[in-house]
Amino acid sequence: MKKVMIDMDNVLTDTDFFEIIEEYVGEKIDFDNVGFYLQDVLGDKKEDFFNKFKYMNLYKKSTLLPDCYEVLKKLNEHYEIYICTDYVWKEIKEFAGDNLKNKYEFLYRELDFINPKNFIFACNKSLINCDIKIDDKIENILDAKTKILFTAYHNKKISDKELKDKEIIRVNNWNELGNLLLEEYVNNRKKILLKKI
Ligand SMILES: [Mg+2]
Incomplete structure (x- = not known):
């Protein structure tokens, strides 16, 4: 069976972070132009934000x-599925343990058919050896034989040419991903x- 590594944030789920930040600033934000780290939209209010929301789930x-x-x-019937997710906040590293716990509980609650032993909590995903890697961040899939970029707010502008040059396949949703891998x-x-004949 081929091994598949699947990212959690913005691949399995969009998290509540978009709403938490919009609630804090009190207005709608166009996240497509923010970049990867949503909190960067806060500028000099970042410290205040993390002081208030350090225990956020x-x-x-x-x-x-x-x-x-x-x-x-x-897919789980035909592939060995691993969920791999980073959990360390760059701004509040001391609260990473809470984030890890929240992530574990989400995966355990939502994916009842996947053995929790296949949940991997890692910041450096290149340490994980899988045939197929699916992530919304290009850096996390480059070492796989099959590299799949899952469309998210921050990667929409990456050109088809760049993806082609890096041998990356883009998928926009779970149906597309399912069709591709099946x-x-x-x-x-x-x-x-055919080899056996
Ligand atoms: Mg992600």
Whole structure:
């Protein structure tokens, strides 16, 4: 079975962080132009924000993205699935343990068909050896044989040319991801069967 590494934030779920920040600033924010770290939108208010929200649970209300549960459950029959997620806040490292706990509880609650032993909490994902890697951050998938970029607010502007040059496939949602990986599974099975004939 091929091993698949799947990221959590902005791949499995969009977290409550968007709402928490909008609530703090009191207005709607166009996150597509903020960059990867949502908190960068806060500028010099960042310290005040983290003082108030250091115990925040980003996964209290959040749910899986549409079709994620059904597609992942199907993929889980044909692939060895690992969920790999970073948990250390760069601004409040001392509270990373709370974030890890919140992430674990979310995964345990939402993905009842995946063995919790397949949850990996790691900041450096290049340490994980998987055939297929799915993430919304390019740096996290470059060492995989099959590199899949999941569309998120901060990566929409990456050009098709850059993705092609880096041999990265973009998927926009869980149905696209499911079709791609189930097709790859069927093609691989065909190749293996043809070799046997
Ligand atoms: Mg992510």
